[in-house]
Amino acid sequence: MANKPKVAIYWLGACAGCDEAIVDLNEAILQVVETVEIVLWPLAMDFKYDRIEAMGDEEITLSILTGSVRNSDHEEMARLLRKKSKLVLAFGACACFGGTAGLANFKTREDIFNWVYRDAPTVVNPETKFPQTETRINGKILTLPEFYDHVYTLNQIIDVDFYLPGCPPPPDLIANAVNAVVSGDLPPKGSTLAPRSALCDTCSRNKKKPSRMEIRQIKRIHEVEADPDSCFLAQGIICLGPATRSGCGETCIKTNIPCRGCFGPPPGVVGAGPKYLSALTSLIKAETDEDIREIIDSIDDPAGYFYRFTEPTSILGRKMPGKQMEE
Amino acid sequence: MEKYNPKLVCFSCKFGWGYLTEEPALASKINSWIPVVCSGKIDTSHILKAFRAGADGVLILGCSEGHCHYQDGNVQTKKKVFLLQKVLETFGIEPQRVEIRFSLDPEGKSMPHLLNKMKENLIKLGPVKRL
Ligand code: SF4
Ligand code: SF4
Numbered sequence: 478m479a480n481k482p483k484v485a486i487y488w489l490g491a492c493a494g495c496d497e498a499i500v501d502l503n504e505a506i507l508q509v510v511e512t513v514e515i516v517l518w519p520l521a522m523d524f525k526y527d528r529i530e531a532m533g534d535e536e537i538t539l540s541i542l543t544g545s546v547r548n549s550d551h552e553e554m555a556r557l558l559r560k561k562s563k564l565v566l567a568f569g570a571c572a573c574f575g576g577t578a579g580l581a582n583f584k585t586r587e588d589i590f591n592w593v594y595r596d597a598p599t600v601v602n603p604e605t606k607f608p609q610t611e612t613r614i615n616g617k618i619l620t621l622p623e624f625y626d627h628v629y630t631l632n633q634i635i636d637v638d639f640y641l642p643g644c645p646p647p648p649d650l651i652a653n654a655v656n657a658v659v660s661g662d663l664p665p666k667g668s669t670l671a672p673r674s675a676l677c678d679t680c681s682r683n684k685k686k687p688s689r690m691e692i693r694q695i696k697r698i699h700e701v702e703a704d705p706d707s708c709f710l711a712q713g714i715i716c717l718g719p720a721t722r723s724g725c726g727e728t729c730i731k732t733n734i735p736c737r738g739c740f741g742p743p744p745g746v747v748g749a750g751p752k753y754l755s756a757l758t759s760l761i762k763a764e765t766d767e768d769i770r771e772i773i774d775s776i777d778d779p780a781g782y783f784y785r786f787t788e789p790t791s792i793l794g795r796k797m798p799g800k801q802m803e804e
Numbered sequence: 805m806e807k808y809n810p811k812l813v814c815f816s817c818k819f820g821w822g823y824l825t826e827e828p829a830l831a832s833k834i835n836s837w838i839p840v841v842c843s844g845k846i847d848t849s850h851i852l853k854a855f856r857a858g859a860d861g862v863l864i865l866g867c868s869e870g871h872c873h874y875q876d877g878n879v880q881t882k883k884k885v886f887l888l889q890k891v892l893e894t895f896g897i898e899p900q901r902v903e904i905r906f907s908l909d910p911e912g913k914s915m916p917h918l919l920n921k922m923k924e925n926l927i928k929l930g931p932v933k934r935l
Binding site: 583585747748750751752754755757758759761766769770773774776778779780781783791792793794 | 852897
């Protein structure tokens with residue numbers, strides 16, 4: 478046991494979907510468990526944090542961290558595991574770019590608290606009590622983590638060695654990543670362990686893309702019966718494929734759902750949201766200003782579309798400039 | 805308290821605006837002026853970066869419709885701006901902070917005036933609240 482590489486799997490601001498994806502490795506997970514010693518994995522096993530605290534620096538070979546950083550507890554655990562680990566893998570869209578939780582940055586902490594603890598129709602809170610980091614009860618102090626006013630990506634808080642995007646990442650890329658660490662056959666630090674091309678380059682619907690695309694009406698996927706083989710964009714359905722990295726396995730595209738962008742942008746793209754916005758508008762075909770506005774107004778929540786997984790890395794959305802991975 | 809003086813970034817097409825006047829002479833009247841070859845060259849990320857860097861507003865001056873040197877660069881930018889205005893609203897930046905105007909003014913005489921007019925509107929809005 479002593480010589481097996483130690484691995485920690487930990488959730489920060491995550492939904493457990495990423496943990497579930499690791500469980501979904503099925504038989505392969507048994508092989509993984511054979512070759513490594515799992516020292517922390519709250520979803521699957523019972524561990525005590527003080528055991529991690531007692532470990533030596535870099536004693537853990539790999540920490541797989543899922544989720545964004547939204548509160549002081551996430552930050553503390555991220556820092557602790559960074560200190561105790563040789564390698565840190567940002568696992569899943571939330572850890573890499575903030576994920577869907579990052580859309581909360583469109584609201585302030587105050588907006589969120591007011592809604593969740595006061596204004597939402599299902600809330601009963603007659604004394605309008607909000608969570609406090611410290612509460613005194615019978616002479617004892619109860620504490621809660623501090624809810625930050627911003628959702629951070631993992632690399633805005635700690636140094637990250639590798640990235641594996643996806644919501645959640647697909648089994649083949651997870652297995653590759655773990656094998657790469659176990660065998661020591663690692664790409665340069667900072668690499669994203671996924672293909673470099675854009676989704677459109679590998680999408681089977683690309684062949685059916687007309688050479689000159691024109692969008693005269695924007696449609697939402699649930700409003701139409703989309704052709705199962707044609708390019709979504711050519712059908713006027715917003716698909717993030719042109720601005721998204723490939724490697725997801727195209728589960729969405731195969732089930733007739735357009736790409737939402739959970740793999741983040743392809744390498745070298747700075748500002749994927751605005752790039753996509755420009756590309757989309759260039760396809761819009763309309764004569765008068767009114768017609769242009771009408772088409773654009775029919776896009777519900779465009780910011781939510783273009784930044785669905787990446788708001789905290791965006792030009793306007795990020796809070797600690799200069800430290801992020803490529804956008 | 806110091807009077808609020810909005811910071812404005814102005815992009816203008818070199819084919820339609822101010823090309824008969826020496827650039828430094830015009831630049832002395834317009835702070836943060838970025839002449840570009842075709843307003844179609846203005847990327848949405850340039851506009852976002854201007855706001856990130858502290859701009860209170862962005863003014864884009866393109867050629868009149870039908871007069872674009874590259875066929876329809878101006879119209880392409882207009883479409884971008886219309887959609888960007890909606891996106892900016894979600895970030896807490898009012899759509900009036902990005903203005904796009906099409907006209908031709910080879911001497912650029914109207915440019916300082918257009919900037920001042922936009923500044924007046926921005927003074928009513930006050931500084932960008934979120935960011
Ligand atoms: S990336 Fe997706 S599956 Fe993973 S924690 Fe975030 S929301 Fe859940
Ligand atoms: S836009 Fe979407 S459907 Fe069209 S080729 Fe790209 S990924 Fe495929």
